[in-house]
Amino acid sequence: MVLKPYDLPSLGDLACFEAAARNLSFKVASAELNVTPAAVSHRIKALESELDQALFTRHYRGVELTESGALLFVALQRGFETISDSVARIRNHKDRMGVSIAATTAMSGLWLTPRLAAFWRAHPGVAISQLIQDQGTSHGVDLSIHYGNPDDEEGETRVLFRDRILALGTEQFAQKWEIETLDDLLTVPLIHTQSGINPYTEWPEWFAGFDRPVPSGPGFYLNNYLISLQAAEDHVGAVLGWEGLLGGYLDSGRLMQLVPDSMESPLPFYLRIHGRASANARLFAEWLAKPGQAA
Numbered sequence: 001m002v003l004k005p006y007d008l009p010s011l012g013d014l015a016c017f018e019a020a021a022r023n024l025s026f027k028v029a030s031a032e033l034n035v036t037p038a039a040v041s042h043r044i045k046a047l048e049s050e051l052d053q054a055l056f057t058r059h060y061r062g063v064e065l066t067e068s069g070a071l072l073f074v075a076l077q078r079g080f081e082t083i084s085d086s087v088a089r090i091r092n093h094k095d096r097m098g099v100s101i102a103a104t105t106a107m108s109g110l111w112l113t114p115r116l117a118a119f120w121r122a123h124p125g126v127a128i129s130q131l132i133q134d135q136g137t138s139h140g141v142d143l144s145i146h147y148g149n150p151d152d153e154e155g156e157t158r159v160l161f162r163d164r165i166l167a168l169g170t171e172q173f174a175q176k177w178e179i180e181t182l183d184d185l186l187t188v189p190l191i192h193t194q195s196g197i198n199p200y201t202e203w204p205e206w207f208a209g210f211d212r213p214v215p216s217g218p219g220f221y222l223n224n225y226l227i228s229l230q231a232a233e234d235h236v237g238a239v240l241g242w243e244g245l246l247g248g249y250l251d252s253g254r255l256m257q258l259v260p261d262s263m264e265s266p267l268p269f270y271l272r273i274h275g276r277a278s279a280n281a282r283l284f285a286e287w288l289a290k291p292g293q294a295a
Contacts, residue, residue: 009050014076020072021065092131097192099281104134106225107269110245112145119287126280134224140280144272147200156273163242164262165201165271168255170261173235182210182261189218189237193228200225201266206240209263229255240268245256 019029021038030037048055055069058150065073074133108130116128150157155280177188190203191285205213220237222228229246232239233254241255249255273285 006050009047013043013047013050016040017047017069018073018080020044020056020063021069021076021254024063026063038223048201058074068072086233098129099130099278099284100129100141101284102131102133104143104145104225105132106229106245107133107147109226110248113267116287119284122287126284128284130269133198135208138277142274142277143285144274145269146272147269148267149272150268150272153272155275158271158273158285160269160289161270162267163243163244165206165265165266166241166243166262167206167234167238167258168249169238169240169254169258170235171253173232173238174256174258176235179258180236182212182259185217185238185259186212187217189220190215190229191231191237191239192219192221193225193239194252201240201263203240205266209266211260 014034016029016035016039019032020026023032026037026040026044030040032052033040044055051068051072053068054066055072056063057066082234101112112130119126119128133144145160150159150226169179173179178185179185179188186207192202193200194202207213207215218237222231228239229241229249231237238258239255241249241252243262246255251258271285271288277285
C-alpha cells in the first residue's frame, strides 16, 4: 500500500507508535506520553487498521515489532531526527540574530539602558536582551560589562570608559555633618558597596589617593550599588560615585559633590566579548566602545 503525502496517518498516532516501538512497551510509552495504556493501544490499533498491517506481535509479557513495524520505526526515527536537527538550526539562527549582554543592576540602569534607544535607531533589526547579574560570573551571554582590569581577562575586551570618582551625598547630609573639606569626610558615616561581580573602588583606596588614612566614621555595607545610591539619597551617608554614571543624579540635585576633591578612576569599565559572540554582538560591542557612546 503506497501512501500519498496527504494520506499519511496522524502525527499523534505516529508519535504514539514510535514511543511504543522504542520502549517495546505500551505501558512505558503511555507514561512517557502522559496518557493511559488503553489510549496507546487504541491509537496503535487505529494505525494498524489504516495501514492494513500488524505493527506489533502481542505477547502476554510484552510486544515485539513485526517486519512492517520495524520498517516504520526506522523510517520514523530518521524522520524525527531530521525534524529535530532542523528545529535546532532554526532556533539557533534566531538566537544568533539577537544579542545577550550581562551587567549589574546599576550599570544596566545608569549607563546601558539609556543607550539602547540610540543603538536601535541605528540598527533596528538587532534585538538586545539584558541579563542582570549583581553576583557571580557571567556565563551563556555574548557580552558582559565589568569594572576592573581588562588585562586580567583571557578573552577579548573593549574599554568603555574611565571616570572621575566623587564623594557624593545630599545637601541635608552635608549640612548636618558640616562637611567642607576632604578631612571632614574621614569621620562621617560612609556607604560601602561590596559587589561580587564588580570590585568597585572603595573608600580606603579613594582616601589613599589623597594621602589620607583609612576613614574612622560609621560604615554601612551594601551589596548593590543602586541601593547604596538610595541610602545616600535618604541621608544615611556619603557614597562614592562615577561622574559619568551619575550625571542625572547631580543635574537633578538628588545628590551633590560633597568636596571639590575627585579621584581619577584607577580602573575602567570594560566590555568582555565572549567566545559565542555573533556578528550582531560584535556590531553592538564596537558601537558601545566607540568614543562618544560613554558620554
